[in-house]
Amino acid sequence: MSIDSGKSTNHYQLLRLQPFEADQEVIRKHFQKLIDQVKEKLKKEPHVIKWKAMQQDFVKAMLVLGDARRKAEYDASLGNKTNRDVRPPDLATILRRRKLVDDVALDRAVKFADTVNIELRDAVVQQKLVTNDVIVPLYADSLGLPFLRLSDVAIADTLMPTVPAVMARQQSLVPILREGRHVLIASPNPLRSEVEEQLQLRFDASIRQVGCTKASVDQVIAEYYSRETAAAQIASTPQNVAAKKSSGKSSSNEGHETRLSRTELRQLKLKIGFVAGAFTAMAIIFGGSLFTN
Numbered sequence: 001m002s003i004d005s006g007k008s009t010n011h012y013q014l015l016r017l018q019p020f021e022a023d024q025e026v027i028r029k030h031f032q033k034l035i036d037q038v039k040e041k042l043k044k045e046p047h048v049i050k051w052k053a054m055q056q057d058f059v060k061a062m063l064v065l066g067d068a069r070r071k072a073e074y075d076a077s078l079g080n081k082t083n084r085d086v087r088p089p090d091l092a093t094i095l096r097r098r099k100l101v102d103d104v105a106l107d108r109a110v111k112f113a114d115t116v117n118i119e120l121r122d123a124v125v126q127q128k129l130v131t132n133d134v135i136v137p138l139y140a141d142s143l144g145l146p147f148l149r150l151s152d153v154a155i156a157d158t159l160m161p162t163v164p165a166v167m168a169r170q171q172s173l174v175p176i177l178r179e180g181r182h183v184l185i186a187s188p189n190p191l192r193s194e195v196e197e198q199l200q201l202r203f204d205a206s207i208r209q210v211g212c213t214k215a216s217v218d219q220v221i222a223e224y225y226s227r228e229t230a231a232a233q234i235a236s237t238p239q240n241v242a243a244k245k246s247s248g249k250s251s252s253n254e255g256h257e258t259r260l261s262r263t264e265l266r267q268l269k270l271k272i273g274f275v276a277g278a279f280t281a282m283a284i285i286f287g288g289s290l291f292t293n
Contacts, residue, residue: 015061069144092110095138147212183206
């Protein structure tokens with residue numbers, strides 16, 4: 001399979017696939033072989049525009065063919081009349097079809113996941129039935145999402161400042177590409193609806209998700225979103241700023257109240273001293289008058 005062979009008119013031809021190939025494992029293998037070849041070319045000739053453009057084309061094809069809904073729409077645009085259900089199979093079904101886990105072990109993993117309330121993806125890894133590298137792409141398949149190694153993507157640096165460091169680190173996500181009115185967000189976990197809404201507002205664009213490993217997203221986060229930046233953003237939130245101001249006022253008031261109490265104490269001591277002195281003088285005078293009489 002050569003990256004220089006032939007002219008490509010659609011994503012299937014570009015990735016050297018049979019028309020309307022449905023097996024995501026086959027699609028990923030073809031994509032991975034081609035993207036690795038073009039990356040080797042880029043190492044030797046990093047400034048050759050041809051290789052950069054080819055890398056982008058491969059990634060674009062994978063983003064379409066790896067996305068269940070977009071693939072169905074794309075197939076229809078190429079004339080595929082098959083009424084194919086775009087709903088992806090669940091992870092348990094995928095594992096059974098690929099015979100990666102026997103039925104007994106898989107049933108045990110499903111029960112374990114339900115009991116401790118975790119994803120089946122995590123359960124099979126914890127029970128050492130499959131490795132994390134194997135399960136993560138299959139988990140993306142079960143969600144109908146394309147899966148990418150983030151090292152294969154020329155990440156758009158200009159997108160990074162739009163996402164706060166605290167959001168990127170807490171939600172384990174990074175923006176990687178913009179496709180017209182869409183921004184692609186890479187994360188190992190499904191985006192929560194409220195997070196997706198925040199991202200839509202920040203980018204003023206629709207959001208599409210790409211599956212990836214946690215290790216790969218953590219590597220990008222470490223490069224673009226430091227702990228120090230996230231901590232500074234947390235400290236500068238309106239709630240924390242208001243809390244600091246309130247705390248400062250309280251400390252100031254407490255100090256003022258302490259000074260007032262001390263002042264009042266000194267005045268009280270003076271009053272007591274004056275009364276005691278006057279009482280002593282009266283006692284002497286009264287006692288002297290009794291002695292004289």
